[in-house]
Amino acid sequence: MNAFLSETYILYQRSVRKQLRRPIAIYFSLIQPVIWMLLFGQIFNRIAGANAQAFGNKSYFQFFVPSVLLQTLLFGAAQSGIGIINDIQSGFLNKLLTTPVHRMAILLGRILGDLTRMSLQGLLIVLIAWLAGQLQAERVRYEYGLAGVLGALAIAVLFGLGLASLNVFIALKTRNTESTFLIANFVTLPLLFTSSAQLPITLLPDWLQTAARFNPVTYSIDSMRILLNGEHAVPDVQPGPLVLQTVLILSALAALALTLAVRSFRQSLRA
C-alpha cells in the first residue's frame, strides 16, 4: 500500500510538473472564459434585471461565474484522455509497465494531476471574476467568502473527477487523439445548452426544463451558485438538500466513470 501511494505520488508529480511547464496552456484556457463572462455579462444583464428573483437578485455576470467555471473544465476535459494516448504512442507507458510500478498508480497519478489542473483553473476563474466584478456597477460578492468558494470548487472537482475518468475511458477505447477530442466536444455542448448554465431553469422552455432536470451539469451549477451567491441564488429549491443531492449524484457518476476507466485500463494490460 505504501509503495502504491508513493508511486501514485511520483506519477502525480510528473503530471503536475508537465502542466506547470506549459503555463501558456493554462493561461489560454482562461482567456476564452473571461471573454464570455464579460460579454455575456453585458448581453444578458437586462434580462437578469427584469427577472431579479430567478437570478437570485444578482447581476448576470455573477450568476454566470459557476457556468464559466464548469465550461472551462468541460472544454479542457479531452486533455485527460489525450495525455494517456500520448504516453501510449510515445512508448512511455510501455516503459512504465516494465518497471514494478503498481498499474493503478499510473492511472490514479494522471487523474489526480488533471484534478489539480482543474482546481487551479477554477480558482483562477473565481478570482478573475471577483477582480473584474470590482469594475462593474454591481460588484461581485461571494456570500459565504472563502468557505463558499472552496465548497464550489469541491463540487467542480468532483464533477471533474467523473469527467477526467470518462475521457480516459474514451481515450483507451479509441486510442486516437482526434477521436477523443471529437467525442469529448460532441458531448460538451449539448450538456451545457440543456442545463441551467445560461439561464435559470425556470426561464427555459418546458421541454428544455425537463431535460435540464436530468442533467448533472444543472445540479453542479445550481449548487455552485448557492455556495457562491447565497441561499436565494436558485429560486424554488431548498439549498441544503440540493447541494447534498448534487454531491451524491456527482459521486455516483464519478464512481461509475472511474470504474469504466479502471476496467478498460486493466483490459489493455491483459492483452
Place this chain on the structure above:
Amino acid sequence: MSNEPILDVRDLAKVYPDGTKAVQGVTFQVRRGEFFGFLGPNGAGKSTTIKMLITLLSKTSGEARLFGLDSGEDADAIRRRIGYSAQEIGLDDELTGRENLLLQGRLYHLPKVELKQRVDELLTLMDLSADADRPAGSYSGGMRKRLDLATGLIHRPELLFLDEPTTGLDPQNRAGLWKHLERLNKQEGLTIFLTTHYMEEADRLCDRLAIIDLGRIIAEGSPSQLKAQLGGDVVALTFKEGEAAKERSASLLQGLPFVREVTANEDGVNVIVADGGAAVPELLRVLSEAGLSVARLNMTSPTLDDVFLKHTGHSIRQEELDRDWRSTRGMWGTRRRRP
C-alpha cells in the same frame, strides 16, 4: 548455479485475439553474460516475443522463465531485475534528461542518495552530462536513444532487453550505440537480449543468435557457426602458371586440415575454408613453398542473409521490401511502421 540459463524459453507461443499467430512455439536459452540476438524481418514475431518476456504481453502457451521465475506468476519480481529499451523510445519529452532518469529510478524505489549518484554515473557513461538539464524533446535522435538506454539501466538490471535498438539511427549513431552495448556486455558482464533486422548488427554484437521467421526459430548458433553451415568462406585463386597449376594446387591444398573443399573454377580454384581471414596467409605460404605463385586472390564470406536465404528460400532484405506495408503490433495495438 552460473550454468543455469538466465532465460529459459520453451514452446512459447502467442496468438492475438484476431487469430494472428505471431509466435508459433519458440524454444531457446540464454546464459548469464551472453549477448543473445533474435534476427529476422519485421513481422517475424521478434517484438511479440520480447513483449512476452518483459511481462508486457500475456503468452498463449508455453513457458518462459527468467532467473528461474515464471513470467506469468512472478512478473513483479522479474520486472525488478530486467531493463528494457525499444525502438519506440519511452521518454517523456517534456522532462529533462535528468528528470527522466530520476523518475524511472524512483519507480524502482532506489534510495535518494544512491539514485542521484547512479543518475550522474549514467549521464557520464552515455555522454549526456552537458545536456542533462535540457528537455529530452530537444535531444537529437542519437542522444534520445542513449538516454532511453540509460533509463533501462537505472536499477542495474541483470538482463537487458533491446527491441530493435538502432532502427532509425544514422550509421554514426548506430556505431556509437554498438560501442556502448559492447562495453556493457563485455566489461560489466550484463546479459543482453537483442532483436534486430540488421544482419550487420546481429553479426557484430551477438555471441549467439536465433534466426526467426513467421514466428518460428529457423536456425540458431553463433554468427560464425551459422555462416559455417553454408560451407564457409570461399577463397578464389588464379595462378601465374595458368591452367597448368590447377590440378597441382588442388591436390596440394586438399590435404590441409582447415580446407573443406577445393573445386575448380574457370581459370583457377575455389578453396572453401571455415575462416577465410586466417586461412589466406597459410594458403599462400603452402603454395609458394610448392613453387606456385598466385596471380589473383578473391575472398567472399557468406553473410547472415545467406543463412536466412538457405533456410527460407528468400532473403531478409527482400522480406523487408515485401512486408513494408505490414506493421508490427505492440501490446497497446499502436501501429508502428518502419521509418
